[in-house]
Amino acid sequence: MRRQVLGTERSRRLAGVGDVACSPGGDRGHWGSMTQTEARPAPGGRTTSGIAFDDEGTGEPVVLLHAGVADRRMWSPLVPALSAGHRVIRPDARGFGETLPPLGPWSHHTDLLALLDELLISRAHLVGASMGAGVAVEAALARPEAVASLVLAAPGGALFGDAPGELAPIWSAEVEALDRGDLDTAVEVNLRAWVDGPSRPSDAVDPEVRGFVGRMQREAFELPEWDSESAPEHELSPPAAARLRELRCPILVIVGEEDHPSVRATAERIASEAPDARLAVWPGVAHMLTLERPDAFADAVLAFLAEVEAPPRPLRYVALGDSYTIGTATRTAPERWPDQLVTALADGRPTLELVANLGVNGYTTRDVIDAELPELDRLRPEFISLLIGVNDVVQGVPPETFEANAAAILDELLRRLPPRRIVVVATPDYTVTPQGASYGDPATQSAAIRRNNAILRGLAAERGIVFVDTFDLSLLAGIDRSLVADDGLHPSGAQYALWVERVAPMVEELLRRR
Known part of the structure; x- marks a missing residue:
């Protein structure tokens, strides 16, 4: 001593x-x-x-x-x-x-x-x-x-x-x-x-x-x-x-x-x-x-x-979330941000293998708990991304309920994987898009998204999980319509590419922690 x-x-x-x-x-x-x-x-x-x-x-x-x-x-x-x-x-x-x-x-x-x-x-x-x-x-x-x-x-x-x-x-x-x-x-x-x-x-x-x-x-x-x-x-x-x-x-x-x-x-x-x-x-x-x-x-x-x-092999990657994870309205699967992430990290040798994109239109944090988390037993992921929260705001889910659900999701992920094998991506601001502006008062809903992102950031930090803030990138869709998909709501492949430019270096650092 x-x-x-x-x-x-x-x-x-x-x-x-x-x-x-x-x-x-x-x-x-x-x-x-x-x-x-x-x-x-x-x-x-x-x-x-x-x-x-x-x-x-x-x-x-x-x-x-x-x-x-x-x-x-x-x-x-x-x-x-x-x-x-x-x-x-x-x-x-x-x-x-x-x-x-x-x-x-x-x-x-x-x-x-x-x-x-x-x-x-x-x-x-x-x-x-x-x-x-x-x-x-x-x-x-x-x-x-x-x-x-x-x-x-x-x-x-x-x-x-x-x-x-x-x-x-x-x-x-x-x-x-x-x-x-x-x-x-x-x-x-x-x-x-x-x-x-x-x-x-x-x-x-x-x-x-x-x-x-x-x-x-x-x-x-x-x-x-x-x-x-x-x-x-x-x-x-x-x-x-x-x-x-x-x-x-x-x-x-x-x-x-x-x-x-x-x-x-x-x-x-x-x-x-x-x-x-x-x-x-x-x-x-x-x-x-x-x-x-x-x-x-x-x-x-x-x-x-x-x-x-051991020489690194591609880790089995599962993406959790909603329509922003599945890439609704993108023209091809490679435009979706999880697919772009895998490509960006490859650099001659793949480090992630996307085995499942579980995102579903309209899903809230509760839906992730009920429908997506049970799939993990079958999929056996070695790396997981989570992007969720848009529909919690659209559907008026109270912040305390959102926080409890998000905490439950992260705790379940940590039961399966160490923090270095999980990344949380910020909820985007859909209110700057033509269609998103029609869902209610844009200022009120944008404030709710910011609040929920602060909740996600805090929950992730408490658990040693990386949170990647891409919120500001989603705001660019308000001034550059090429960043909006044909449905006038979801990100285009070009906007997802901006996200990946920010997400990929942080995921790359996580993957070094073998």
Whole structure:
């Protein structure tokens, strides 16, 4: 756990799940026979700022970020499997292993990003355990384009936010033991908390795992400190725990059933709030699940990376809405905006395949719920667009009813797809067209459309869904009749083309978030 959680500046070594360290090196077997004299560091080096690291294998870069009760050695059992097809980089965080003390203000995530820069790595997969998971998320927030995906095991550190009350007795017991100079007790406190877990007896844990972590923990407590006043740690601001909805890369979260409730709750919160996250709960393991099940963890990481790195294929695209989606009065299907969107995105290789345009003349939000959403089970879409609202205004649907229906639609879409696979397009203003002006007072109806678009924008933002505002483009039909179809109401193919010029770049960005 980070020093701030402990509420003391007495030591970077007061650990829990955070600031501890140990000497680096390799291992023999998994853990049992490893000693410092037997340690054989893998090829690597040290950055100009003093970050020690190992660098093995070739392929897409994968950076392994260790827990706060370990150093880069904790990943040794996984490296052979991961480095068989990837470039695997294992740094020691500041204050751990062979990494040198900082000479001035520092932070874990800026150290990580500096390491990537020195290795000329523009984009990498980050795998973090406990404290390392927090560092990985901080890096993804600070430089989103540098992070291809995240694997977060037993997430802690910066992801806790405020210190969970249930963990305070653990940290207090550790501090008291260290104050007495009782390293044996301080080590045992951490073993019981983070290796055994809150409910398992010690003899239920592999003794090799327990011994390995115990040796690392004791070495950590024996390391010298640095002056935190001349080299303070700078936290990410706003903190990572409050910014999970900003994450835009694919995320796999793994947590053990035997871990502390606060860790499990943190994992669940990440999976719930991050737009493209999934959660796996492993039975029979606690906080150090990467050491208890190294082979299973390596398999899970490799399977996730294979999915993330797979060559893109066209996603099954379904367009939801009304006559403005189906393109009423357009001369040919290719003039409809969903078809134009698919064409605009192709660029030599299709990224979307329009499997169904479910738009129907006269449909309201209620009709989408009753008639279009049930079709999704059959169609199995991987990308969905929604354009709806014209007929809610024409039929005088109250704004509170429109809002409730629109929210229900978006929530159902999110039950099926992550936010990066959904786009909402603004309701157009039909009142500027010759036919639309006859539906009632144009000013009143135009104001209602603007109000409903504000509702849609807000609902989408709350859910992390992209809203594309094309309302102003629909107004151009009032001065350029070539933008109106032959029926005097609906957009022509030329107007839809203007919409697509605005929609396509935003959808293209969504599709990059594989």
